[in-house]
Amino acid sequence: MSLTRLGSAAARRQLDGASRRDSAPAPGVAPYDFPAHVPPTPALAAHTETGxxxxxxxxxxxxxxxxxxxxxxxxxxxxxxxLEGQTWVAWLTSPVLIAIFTLLTPLLLLLAGYATFREGRRKGQAAGSDVSFAIPWFDMCASAVAFAIWSLAVPGLFADASTMQVIAAFAALFVSSLLSQIRRIVGVR
Structure with a gap:
């Protein structure tokens, strides 16, 4: 999944929650209480909420x-x-590359989420509320873990590692699926 989409989903959930809190029913109109299993804005949540x-x-x-x-x-x-053989990139080993991009993953997610949040605020989606951006810690950690495992499946990183690559490919899919279920269980917003 795209980090932009995952980060944007986290920001939209925050903006949507702020909009629901800030909107009061008209005088004489009873507020509608959404059932727990129905998302308040289906168009927004249809492809972003797990489950x-x-x-x-x-x-x-x-x-x-x-x-x-x-x-x-x-x-x-x-x-x-x-660039193999160039002395100025000799420090760029496979473990270093994996570490750099594992750290880059949550940063890109945070940037995408914050950009969507600010854009929503400018458009007035959370107007009048004191809502502030909440860092999507779970999504950031989960995407870093999923990337780190997936990166081990890339051919050419380690010599004679074909068995590890096959195991890592399946492990990445399994861990991502497991993280999706954990998200549902703990109710990450």
Missing amino acids: TETEKALEQLTQFIPAETITLFIAAVSAREA
């Missing part, structure tokens, strides 16, 4: 595997291989 009826199984399976970081990581691995 909704419209969520695709593959999306849930790969929810925390960050597409942007994967794209940058593969480009970096290719560039490193092309």
Whole structure:
């Protein structure tokens, strides 16, 4: 899944919650109490909340595997291989590359979430409220873990590691699915 989409979903959930708190019913109109199983804005939550009826199984399976970081990581691995033998990139070993991009993943998610939050505030989606951006800690940690495991499946990082790559590929999908279920259990907002 895209980090932008995951970060934006976290920010939209915050903005949506603030909008519901700030909106008061008109005089003489009883407030509608949404049932717990029905999201208040289905168009917003339909493809972002884990466990909704419209969520695709593959999306849930790969929810925390960050597409942007994967794209940058593969480009970096290719560039490193092309520059092999250059002394100025000798420090860029496979573990260093994995560590850099594992740390970059939550930062990109945070940036995407905050950008969406600020954009929503400018558009007045949380007007009149004192809502502030809440760092999506769970999503940031989950995407970093999913990326770190997935990165071990990339060919060319480690010599003679084909068995590890196959195991890592399945482990990344399993861990992402597990994280999706943990998110549902703990009720991360």
